[in-house]
Amino acid sequence: MSRTRSASECATCKQTPREDESGRFTCACGTPWVRRWGIRGTPEEEALLKLSGFIFTLDIQGDTYYVGPLGHIVYLYSGGDWDSDKAPREQSLEEYLTWIKEKLAALSQPY
Numbered sequence: 001m002s003r004t005r006s007a008s009e010c011a012t013c014k015q016t017p018r019e020d021e022s023g024r025f026t027c028a029c030g031t032p033w034v035r036r037w038g039i040r041g042t043p044e045e046e047a048l049l050k051l052s053g054f055i056f057t058l059d060i061q062g063d064t065y066y067v068g069p070l071g072h073i074v075y076l077y078s079g080g081d082w083d084s085d086k087a088p089r090e091q092s093l094e095e096y097l098t099w100i101k102e103k104l105a106a107l108s109q110p111y
Helices: 043-051 093-107
Strands: 055-059 064-067 073-076 081-083
Touching: 043 055, 043 093
Parallel strands: none
Antiparallel strands: 055 064, 064 073, 073 081
């Protein structure tokens, strides 16, 4: 896979936009953001996501993303980038999926 990590931060305040009480996305300095919608991955991406325990999801609003173990969610975007609120910023998507598989394997080990 050749996806890059989505920046998802404001150039001014360096904060990630969050949904406010009215449903709009804004960052700490108040800059309005347009919500990005996810896309379905390529067959190769879907195979890697599935191996790491993620399943494709289409929500009631029509957004698409992958729900994985331990409450992790991965968004793939049309611009060739990806994001997850639980993935460390320095990890590539491949590194992140390997990390998830290793965490799951460690959790399933008997004591």
